[in-house]
Amino acid sequence: MKTITFIGNGNMALSIAKGLRHNYKIEVAGRDIEKLNKFESELSVTIEKALMDDFNIEGKTVMFCVKPANVEEVAVKLKGKARVVYSVLAGTKVQKLKQHLNSDAVVRSMPNLAASVGRSMTTLTGDEAFKEEAEELLGAIGTTLWLGSEKELDIATALAGSGPAYLCLISEALADGAVKQGMKRADAMAAMRGLFGGFGELIQEIHPAILKDGVMSPGGTTAAGYGALENGNVRASCIDAIEKAYKKATEL
Numbered sequence: 001m002k003t004i005t006f007i008g009n010g011n012m013a014l015s016i017a018k019g020l021r022h023n024y025k026i027e028v029a030g031r032d033i034e035k036l037n038k039f040e041s042e043l044s045v046t047i048e049k050a051l052m053d054d055f056n057i058e059g060k061t062v063m064f065c066v067k068p069a070n071v072e073e074v075a076v077k078l079k080g081k082a083r084v085v086y087s088v089l090a091g092t093k094v095q096k097l098k099q100h101l102n103s104d105a106v107v108r109s110m111p112n113l114a115a116s117v118g119r120s121m122t123t124l125t126g127d128e129a130f131k132e133e134a135e136e137l138l139g140a141i142g143t144t145l146w147l148g149s150e151k152e153l154d155i156a157t158a159l160a161g162s163g164p165a166y167l168c169l170i171s172e173a174l175a176d177g178a179v180k181q182g183m184k185r186a187d188a189m190a191a192m193r194g195l196f197g198g199f200g201e202l203i204q205e206i207h208p209a210i211l212k213d214g215v216m217s218p219g220g221t222t223a224a225g226y227g228a229l230e231n232g233n234v235r236a237s238c239i240d241a242i243e244k245a246y247k248k249a250t251e252l
């Protein structure tokens with residue numbers, strides 16, 4: 001069994017490790033042994049645990065899972081040259097990763113929150129020689145899409161990486177609206193969850209404009225509600241959200 005070495009033991013590392021645990025040996029380097037023990041018990045398989053100080057990555061396949069602001073601080077603790085580094089860090093460029101981490105190759109990946117249920121939409125870019133391996137590894141937590149440039153990965157970060165938070169805002173607001181009209185909170189939440197469950201399947205097959213036309217009856221409820229969303233500039237706000245999040249990715 002091949003070993004995958006995680007640097008960082010946070011949420012994203014745990015989600016990816018859960019996808020890989022039955023087909024790979026898992027090694028994790030962190031800065032707190034208690035957190036490493038917790039990681040192991042949540043993973044329910046035996047893992048190699050190590051503290052980061054002086055941790056040797058020589059020849060290893062590394063899954064780099066710390067925050068973008070901690071690259072330098074973590075990198076100076078590591079020694080040796082990795083075979084390949086897979087980074088999940090938002091916005092952090094291949095050039096910066098190569099500058100601080102000693103590795104023969106670097107692949108950037110951008111998973112999303114649904115990694116925790118094995119349904120991540122993960123975009124990838126970087127060293128083409130590792131495309132197949134990257135798709136196999138990150139494929140363990142959902143769907144992958146290889147992109148041709150870091151610019152596109154940063155845009156995809158704004159869309160699919162941050163996207164769950166935007167959909168949370170919309171889902172919570174829609175349920176709040178139903179409560180405002182007199183629906184019980186628990187019923188409003190159940191109806192909202194059912195909506196997203198069915199919609200999640202439909203949108204895989206059908207263009208959103210066609211779906212919308214299929215829902216909207218002349219002079220009906222959907223047209224009334226949809227008009228309110230247009231008056232609230234929801235479409236422009238979504239386009240603006242992607243612009244702002246992409247810009248932030250270029251600044252991290």
Ligand SMILES: NC(=O)C1=CN([C@@H]2O[C@H](COP(=O)(O)OP(=O)(O)OC[C@H]3O[C@@H](n4cnc5c(N)ncnc54)[C@H](OP(=O)(O)O)[C@@H]3O)[C@@H](O)[C@H]2O)C=CC1
Pocket residue numbers: 008009010011012013030031032035052065066067068070073074088089090110111112113161
């Ligand atoms: N959350 C999400 O939806 C997504 C996140 N990402 C990316 O994943 C990466 C990790 O995010 P996530 O797992 O959510 O974050 P977490 O906060 O859960 O995990 C961050 C990890 O980094 C470690 N760490 C932080 N600072 C240091 C330091 N100075 N020295 C050593 N270790 C450090 C933390 O250690 P400790 O536990 O000891 O604090 C922890 O193990 C980020 O770069 C983010 O951009 C990408 C896509 C989606």
Ligand SMILES: O=C(O)[C@@H]1CCC=N1
Pocket residue numbers: 090157161162
């Ligand atoms: O908000 C962030 O910066 C990270 C990247 C995508 C999702 N979370």
